[in-house]
Amino acid sequence: MASEQADKAVLFYESRSFNYDDSWHADFTKRFAAELNIQTGRHVLDLACGTGLLTFVEADIVGPSGHVTGVDVTPGMLRVADFKKKKEAGRYANVDFHQGDILKLQDIEEVKGKQFDVITVASALVLFPDPKAAIEQWARYLKPGGVLAVDSTHPRNLVPGMVLERVARRLDLQVPYNREWSQNEGSLKIVLESAGLEVEKVITIESQAGYGKRQYDLEQWDDFFVENVIVKDVARTFANNDIRRKAQGLYKEEWERLAVNGKVEEIDSVFLGVARKPADGSKHIPCSSSNEVVLEGGCRCGGVRYTSTQQPSNVTFCYCRACQQVSGSGYLPFYHVESKSLNFTHTSTLKTLGLSKFADRFFCTGCGSPIGMKYHFEEEKHVTGLTLGSLFFDTFKGNMPKVVQHIFLGEKAPWITVPDDGAKRLQTFAYAERMGLE
Known part of the structure; x- marks a missing residue:
């Protein structure tokens, strides 16, 4: 049985499945993989694999002697991933995909009881309300000495969505992402260490989507409110008209709070952390x-x-x-x-x-x-x-x-x-x- 968070993720991503690859994600997953020292023959678990963008990159790296398992909760995403695998006519015999809630890996027969050399989670950590608890569970599926790689957002990344999250918090509503904790490289380092992993590096990847930085005018809040609350609210979080009216005023207020000299700046960056499970299989205890x-x-x-x-x-x-x-x-x-x-x-x-x-x-x-x-x-x-x-x-x-x-x-x-x-x-x-x- 999927969690409530997983159900919201399906609503959020199902409609995006068939054009997901036509975005910045394809380039970002290549940059993500380039920061990892994945060896030939390794076994990799790619969580929240989506359409397999990172999964297939990792499969090329580990080669025929290795194996990559992709897990995602969204049926539409996995249909695209399976279609891409079949289209390659046997090239990716070292890849398999499974549907499931990545917070409940014990419910996935093909994953349960296994351990992997590498676990990757790209563009997904901020979907979970408790990142430490999520990483702790994933770390159980790492071999001793195995590596987990995960990214989190810069606090000014995708500003319209960040403002929407703040509005939802003030209205005591749930949205399918939780970004407030991710403020800098240190935030991600603390989460990884608190989950019992030894951090090898945390870096900032600039220009995730390719635009670097951009600025919005104060009056653009209304355009983004319509886009995020009226058009893209697939989870129906703001479906009630009374809630929408309250949200509109709060959205304007939160947007204006971000302004400096009449402009709201957006920074297209993420933090990427690479951490290792201790070689003896224990939890790492930092000083x-x-x-x-x-x-x-x-x-x-x-x-x-x-x-x-x-x-x-x-x-x-x-x-x-x-x-x-x-x-x-x-x-x-x-x-x-x-x-x-x-x-x-x-x-x-x-x-x-x-x-x-x-x-x-x-x-x-x-x-x-x-x-x-x-x-x-x-x-x-x-x-x-x-x-x-x-x-x-x-x-x-x-x-x-x-x-x-x-x-x-x-x-x-x-x-x-x-x-x-x-x-x-x-x-x-x-x-x-x-x-x-x-």
Whole structure:
């Protein structure tokens, strides 16, 4: 019996089966396979194989002495895949296809009890609400030392669909994709490691569909709303007229939140992760500094949530005019973590603004909470500053950081008295001069 998620996937992909190959997917699967070191004679399991685009590429690589098994839940996709196999007149005797829910591989007789050298999942991980649980199940079908390869989306990939997902979340509706967790290469690395695999690499594949980057105008929200909610809503998620009216207003709101200088940017990139099952067949346990969540934080209304696997740095109090204005106070306290350890788990109200040469700031558009900043100067590009007020102290595993410096005191509000706490005091900041801020 298929899961509810699988049923939605069938509705979503069945109508696309016969023109699926006439898209960017054909080129992307070749690039996907090129990042893997698949050897001749290997046995490969290609999950969510669709029309077999990646399956057939892998079959050519493993050769007649190897074998590739493709599994997909959509009948139309598999009909196309079987037709392509028959058309090749015996070339792909080393390929077989099976219909089934890839979250229930134990129900597929031809797969049950087997283990494979390589498992691939292309353009499908974001279909599942719990990516860690999905990868954990798939890893059971890996031989010790076997490799799993999977990709996830850039947060600005296919922006109209991302906006639709946020609208559905706000209306407590289900859509057949779940992308909010995938924010950067680190997000995918954390998911793979938490599922017990040892990550060999996570890379960014640029121009997945071939256009790189593009920008949309603010008023284009309505065109995309009609396309996604009226035309393409095959799962009938927004079938109710009252729901559609609510969704229309929310879609416009979420679209406008993404705009910078009146434009919404789309980035045509994905993150590809390659991870290995330990040679002894055990679960890989990464060191706690790269795996264990040690703190959580977010805004007041819940629209922004983050986690970090790194202990926070000590605290800097910033008294600059920008921090005064965005906080409505005399200063903002910041702590820092490496950007690769930071994962934004909820971003429905997250807004990024470039208010100075110094950094881009993150805010919640729902409640106005300042969240943090990403620096522009080279020495600190690898770290993200987070406001101390956004830290959830009851989740924090460690010693509370101490105040070590007060910066931009030259812009200090006249009513503020700086505490005599022995911390360093600076009129500006160490990198201000080279950034041209003095």
